[in-house]
Amino acid sequence: MQTVxxxxxxxxxxxxxxxxxxxxxxxxxxxxxxxxGLLPTELAQLEYKSDxxxxxxxxxxxxxxxxxxxxxxxxxxxGIADDLPLMDWLQNHIWVLESKWMSEEFVRDGTDLAIAEMxxxxxxxxxxxxxxxxxSAQQAIKHGIRASLGLIVIDFPSIWAQNxxxxxxxxxxxxxxxxxxxxxxxxxxxxxxxTVSNQPLTRIxxxxxxxxxxxxxxxxxxxxxxxxxxxxxxxxxxxxxxxLGLVNDSLIAVHATQLSDEDIALLAQAxxxxxxxxxxxxxxxxxxxxxxxxxxxGVNVALGTDGAASNNxxxxxxxxxxxxxxxxxxxxxxxxIPAMTALRMxxxxxxxxxxxxxxxxxxxxGKSADVIAIDLSDLETQPLYCPISQIVYAANRTQVSDxxxxxxxxxxxxxxxxxxxxxxxxxxxxxxxxxxxx
Amino acid sequence: MQTVxxxxxxxxxxxxxxxxxxxxxxxxxxxxxxxxGLLPTELAQLEYKSDxxxxxxxxxxxxxxxxxxxxxxxxxxxGIADDLPLMDWLQNHIWVLESKWMSEEFVRDGTDLAIAEMxxxxxxxxxxxxxxxxxSAQQAIKHGIRASLGLIVIDFPSIWAQNxxxxxxxxxxxxxxxxxxxxxxxxxxxxxxxTVSNQPLTRIxxxxxxxxxxxxxxxxxxxxxxxxxxxxxxxxxxxxxxxLGLVNDSLIAVHATQLSDEDIALLAQAxxxxxxxxxxxxxxxxxxxxxxxxxxxGVNVALGTDGAASNNxxxxxxxxxxxxxxxxxxxxxxxxIPAMTALRMxxxxxxxxxxxxxxxxxxxxGKSADVIAIDLSDLETQPLYCPISQIVYAANRTQVSDxxxxxxxxxxxxxxxxxxxxxxxxxxxxxxxxxxxx
Numbered sequence: 001m002q003t004v005x006x007x008x009x010x011x012x013x014x015x016x017x018x019x020x021x022x023x024x025x026x027x028x029x030x031x032x033x034x035x036x037g038l039l040p041t042e043l044a045q046l047e048y049k050s051d052x053x054x055x056x057x058x059x060x061x062x063x064x065x066x067x068x069x070x071x072x073x074x075x076x077x078x079g080i081a082d083d084l085p086l087m088d089w090l091q092n093h094i095w096v097l098e099s100k101w102m103s104e105e106f107v108r109d110g111t112d113l114a115i116a117e118m119x120x121x122x123x124x125x126x127x128x129x130x131x132x133x134x135x136s137a138q139q140a141i142k143h144g145i146r147a148s149l150g151l152i153v154i155d156f157p158s159i160w161a162q163n164x165x166x167x168x169x170x171x172x173x174x175x176x177x178x179x180x181x182x183x184x185x186x187x188x189x190x191x192x193x194x195t196v197s198n199q200p201l202t203r204i205x206x207x208x209x210x211x212x213x214x215x216x217x218x219x220x221x222x223x224x225x226x227x228x229x230x231x232x233x234x235x236x237x238x239x240x241x242x243x244l245g246l247v248n249d250s251l252i253a254v255h256a257t258q259l260s261d262e263d264i265a266l267l268a269q270a271x272x273x274x275x276x277x278x279x280x281x282x283x284x285x286x287x288x289x290x291x292x293x294x295x296x297x298g299v300n301v302a303l304g305t306d307g308a309a310s311n312n313x314x315x316x317x318x319x320x321x322x323x324x325x326x327x328x329x330x331x332x333x334x335x336x337i338p339a340m341t342a343l344r345m346x347x348x349x350x351x352x353x354x355x356x357x358x359x360x361x362x363x364x365x366g367k368s369a370d371v372i373a374i375d376l377s378d379l380e381t382q383p384l385y386c387p388i389s390q391i392v393y394a395a396n397r398t399q400v401s402d403x404x405x406x407x408x409x410x411x412x413x414x415x416x417x418x419x420x421x422x423x424x425x426x427x428x429x430x431x432x433x434x435x436x437x438x
Numbered sequence: 439m440q441t442v443x444x445x446x447x448x449x450x451x452x453x454x455x456x457x458x459x460x461x462x463x464x465x466x467x468x469x470x471x472x473x474x475g476l477l478p479t480e481l482a483q484l485e486y487k488s489d490x491x492x493x494x495x496x497x498x499x500x501x502x503x504x505x506x507x508x509x510x511x512x513x514x515x516x517g518i519a520d521d522l523p524l525m526d527w528l529q530n531h532i533w534v535l536e537s538k539w540m541s542e543e544f545v546r547d548g549t550d551l552a553i554a555e556m557x558x559x560x561x562x563x564x565x566x567x568x569x570x571x572x573x574s575a576q577q578a579i580k581h582g583i584r585a586s587l588g589l590i591v592i593d594f595p596s597i598w599a600q601n602x603x604x605x606x607x608x609x610x611x612x613x614x615x616x617x618x619x620x621x622x623x624x625x626x627x628x629x630x631x632x633t634v635s636n637q638p639l640t641r642i643x644x645x646x647x648x649x650x651x652x653x654x655x656x657x658x659x660x661x662x663x664x665x666x667x668x669x670x671x672x673x674x675x676x677x678x679x680x681x682l683g684l685v686n687d688s689l690i691a692v693h694a695t696q697l698s699d700e701d702i703a704l705l706a707q708a709x710x711x712x713x714x715x716x717x718x719x720x721x722x723x724x725x726x727x728x729x730x731x732x733x734x735x736g737v738n739v740a741l742g743t744d745g746a747a748s749n750n751x752x753x754x755x756x757x758x759x760x761x762x763x764x765x766x767x768x769x770x771x772x773x774x775i776p777a778m779t780a781l782r783m784x785x786x787x788x789x790x791x792x793x794x795x796x797x798x799x800x801x802x803x804g805k806s807a808d809v810i811a812i813d814l815s816d817l818e819t820q821p822l823y824c825p826i827s828q829i830v831y832a833a834n835r836t837q838v839s840d841x842x843x844x845x846x847x848x849x850x851x852x853x854x855x856x857x858x859x860x861x862x863x864x865x866x867x868x869x870x871x872x873x874x875x876x
Contacts, residue, residue: 078820079827083766083776117817282763283831285772312831313818318756325720326764328521334723338521379555379862380751380835382516383870389517393721393750397818398836424817432821 002037005407006030007050009041010061010373012387016347016362020340022387028061030369033407038365058377059401060387062343063362064124064146064370065316066350068275069216069254069304071130073110075117076431077309086222086284094309097435102159107132109427111139116419117314119145119411122372122400127252127275127304127354129189129216131160134174137184143418144408146370148354150189150216151175153204155197164200168207175211183406185354187214187252193237194225198244205246214250214355217241219274220263221255222286238263247272252353254304255280256294257287264290264297273300273353276345278322280306291323292331295341302350303342315397320346324392339392369407375399440475443845444468445488447479448499448811450825454785454800458778460825466499468807471845476803496815497839498825500781501800502562502584502808503754504788506713507654507692507742509568511548513555514869515747524660524722532747535873540597545570547865549577554857555752557583557849560838562808564752565690565713565742565792567627567654569598572612575622581856582846584808586792588627588654589613591642593635602638606645613649621844623792625652625690631675632663636682643684652688652793655679657712658701659693660724676701685710690791692742693718694732695725702728702735711738711791714783716760718744729761730769733779740788741780753835758784762830777830807845813837 006029013026015038027044029037037048074094081093107130118126125146128136133149140147151171153164161167175186188204190196196204196217208215219237220226229237238259241247249271256274259267267274276289294301303323305314320342327337351361360370374391376382378399381390403411410417444467451464453476465482467475475486512532519531545568556564563584566574571587578585589609591602599605613624626642628634634642634655646653657675658664667675676697679685687709694712697705705712714727732739741761743752758780765775789799798808812829814820816837819828841849848855 076821078823079831080823082824082827082831083773085772089772113817113820120817279763282767283772285766285770285774288767308832312827315818315834318834321756322760322763325717325760328723329720329726332723334523334527334721335521336723379551379558379866380753382551382863382866383514383873385516385518385870385874386520389520389750393517393520394746396753396756396834396836398834425820428817428820432823435821436823 001049002047004029004031004036004048004050006052006054006409007044007048008054008056008061008371009044010056010059012060013038013363014060014062014343014388015364016063016344017364019344028363028371030404030407033369035363035365035367035369038363054402056373056402059373059375060391061371061373063347063360064372064403064405065122065346066302066354066361067118067123067126067304067314067316068252068302068350068353069277069306070114070126070128070314071307072114072126072128072136073107073130074307074309075114075314076106076110076435078312080309080435086286087224089284089310101434102131104132104135107135108139109431111136112424113428114308114314115139115143115145116416116424119403119416120400120414121315121317121397122374122403123314123316124370124372124403124405125350125354125356125360127187127216129191131158137174137178137181140184141181144183144405144410146183146360146405148185148187151186152189152191153200154191154195155200156195164196168200168203172207175213185356187216187354189216192218193240194229201241201244201246205244208250214252214353215246216252216254218255219253220258223258226258238266242266255286255289257281257289259290259294264294264299267294268298273302275302275304275353276323277304277306278326279319280310282326283310288326288330290330291327292333292336300349300352301345302353303345316346317391317395317397320392339388342392343388369404371404372400373402375401439487440485442467442469442474442486442488444490444492444842444847445482445486446492446494446499446809447482448494448497450498451476451801452498452500452781452826453802454501454782455802457782466801466809468842468845471807473801473803473805473807476801492840494811494840497811497813498829499809499811501785501798502810502841502843503560503784504740504792504799505556505561505564505742505752505754506690506740506788506791507715507744508552508564508566508752509745510552510564510566510574511545511568512745512747513552513752514544514548514873516750518747518873524724525662527722527748539872540569542570542573545573546577547869549574550862551866552746552752553577553581553583554854554862557581557841557854558838559753559755559835560810560812560841561752561754562810562841562843563788563792563794563798565625565654567629569596575612575616575619578622579619582843582848584621584798584843586623586625586794588625590627590629591638592629592633593638594633602634606638606641610645623794625654625792627654630656631678632667639679639682639684643682646688652690652791653684654690654692656693657691658696661696664696676704680704693724693727695719695727697728697732702732702737705732706735706737711740713740713742713791714761715742715744716764717757718748720764721748726764726768728768729765730771730774738787738790739783740791741783754784755829755833755835758830777826780830781826807842809842810838811840813839
């Protein structure tokens with residue numbers, strides 16, 4: 001018998017790859033952070049032994065969620081300004097508060113709250129875009145979550161950098177510093193076409209190709225964005241990015257609510273990814289991403305919550321449900337975005353977008369043990385005819401019982417292993433007082 | 439000092455009426471099933487005493503949710519057939535299973551599961567449409583939940599009745615039997631324009647006017663419904679109902695995804711109510727109800743989950759969130775359906791639709807103590823700037839800690855007072871075996 005670090009016996013295992021597969025009474029053997037065995041429990045009991053055997057008799061075990069677009073630290077501004085359109089919300093609320101309070105402390109504390117929420121909801125990897133990414137990296141490393149931390153670039157000065165050259169230089173330095181950290185990756189993250197000019201975009205594209213880094217950018221979030229760009233320059237943002245060479249297989253285009261059939265064909269041909277953030281798009285009335293059309297055309301569509309200031313949570317189960325439900329109505333086709341597709345958007349498609357699909361996004365031997373367990377015994381997920389349906393259409397975030405990242409058990413029966421809850425609550429209270437005093 | 443049955447001290451009380459009001463450190467005094475006091479906690483401690491004082495230091499207390507459209511017993515078919523359009527789902531799956539299994543036992547067991555889920559999610563009143571309403575009534579009375587149980591009428595024979603005359607006679611007899619039960623009301627529930635012909639609709643309208651009962655009907659659920667009716671008869675369903683006299687202040691029109699501006703004006707002028715069921719409409723790709731337009735025109739818009747077979751849950755917090763988010767995108771206006779409006783749709787607007795707004799739907803002195811508490815101390819609802827925003831945009835159903843109906847404490851710190859969970863789980867397992875064997 002082979003001794004392994006962790007042996008999980010589950011009622012169901014949904015490996016993501018192959019698609020539409022549910023293994024019953026299956027086990028996962030984890031050793032040195034990797035998945036080393038995936039086999040029927042009755043065989044696993046003969047082949048493996050471990051000091052750490054986890055019995056999950058009413059649970060589905062699957063790949064951890066990849067939240068492919070976040071602004072983690074903005075969790076501190078959850079619900080501070082609701083029911084407003086994007087530019088009003090940004091200019092009159094969020095940017096006002098950020099310009100007053102942005103600091104290493106804000107990012108450290110807000111990212112901590114976000115990581116706690118994400119782990120409690122089954123997210124094992126998040127793709128962030130925010131100031132002070134070195135602080136986000138520090139907190140991700142501290143808590144053991146996997147993170148793709150955008151090297152943010154924006155033409156405007158902030159407390160983090162004065163101009164696009166400085167943003168890029170600080171980003172490159174951070175990229176070097178973080179190369180050694182297995183759980184951290186560093187895509188470029190130019191904020192948006194309307195906030196980053198051609199010269200830095202061109203340089204970012206060259207650097208991204210040299211360093212083989214993805215480029216994470218907001219793109220076609222609203223009709224206003226597209227129309228105002230066209231009115232000013234005669235070019236739509238996606239065409240401008242394409243002319244600059246950025247529409248390629250490194251592109252992570254977030255939101256994409258305004259896409260023509262030609263845009264979709266362009267993205268598919270380029271091998272680009274889009275990140276669908278349905279709840280944020282709905283809440284800001286930004287528009288409807290044509291998800292079914294994109295998937296049908298072969299575009300890789302990942303899923304993100306966006307920041308908690310515009311969502312107002314970081315709940316990937318809720319986001320899958322919204323994506324599946326809204327995607328059907330937008331496509332005028334109840335067969336569109338079936339439950340399995342939504343689950344793939346939240347796992348393997350996110351991993352592909354981040355260039356991490358060799359490591360994560362599915363439960364396959366040799367991949368990192370980024371694993372979650374969802375307890376489906378609650379009344380609200382009974383009777384159970386199909387665990388994939390129950391996860392996407394009926395479960396809620398509190399049914400995520402256990403989370404592992406690279407084999408580390410970060411959520412144990414709903415208990416966060418790397419957080420002191422009293423400290424986290426004190427941090428929240430401190431920021432509540434400061435931010436509510438606006 | 440006045441002695442009362444129950445005294446609740448809460449961090450926040452959201453009374454629903456007046457609108458946009460949040461009382462902090464407020465108390466609710468309940469006696470003989472009614473709200474007798476609503477006042478600051480420091481005054482309540484001087485004016486009232488009780489053997490039953492409930493301290494809710496991190497909770498928002500508000501009116502119980504009114505789920506204005508359900509098919510409760512269909513909870514047994516949760517997730518049995520997903521990702522299908524309405525008529526395929528009905529004809530090839532749901533109706534097949536119903537014709538095989540429909541019985542008093544099916545309705546008793548399915549309604550029990552639904553009542554348990556609804557109470558756990560803060561629903562204190564549900565408006566049902568299903569076969570064997572006398573069995574649903576028996577289960578509602580047993581468990582203490584308030585219910586509006588439709589006297590179903592359909593032209594087709596079922597195990598419950600052979601023709602529309604028999605449906606109506608059985609309904610009238612049940613109405614008489616249930617008159618004495620304070621928590622039960624009995625609207626007429628002709629299934630839909632495409633399943634009930636003019637003669638029974640006319641008779642139902644006359645009876646409803648005489649007995650002062652609402653008329654609960656599916657209306658304009660899909661484009662197909664409207665187009666096929668027009669192709670057959672030259673009249674759209676809403677115009678047909680109007681010609682028959684049914685578009686009046688007793689009408690509860692469910693779904694209403696296909697409404698012209700003239701239809702909306704007609705409904706507003708008639709004082710009719712619509713029930714918006716966004717998750718069911720999205721999942722079946724039925725279309726988008728123009729909620730903001732209806733509200734702006736003065737139509738009373740309530741909220742329902744529909745049955746768990748097409749949702750797939752009975753979660754009114756989730757439904758409020760979906761209604762608020764989708765309503766903004768459909769209106770192309772982020773200010774549409776603000777959080778308070780969604781909360782009113784789920785409470786007082788539902789009560790109005792059912793003709794129960796003198797008794798329930800808000801926390802006002804003299805109204806029935808149909809009250810819920812939502813614990814907002816979870817990380818996912820922190821920091822907290824506005825409890826209404828947190829309930830609608832960030833909370834989840836498991837944060838509902840306590841539920842009272844007519845002063846009876848039916849959910850106590852997440853524990854269901856009137857259910858034996860082992861019995862309920864055995865019932866679920868029994869039906870899982872039967873229905874999965876299709």
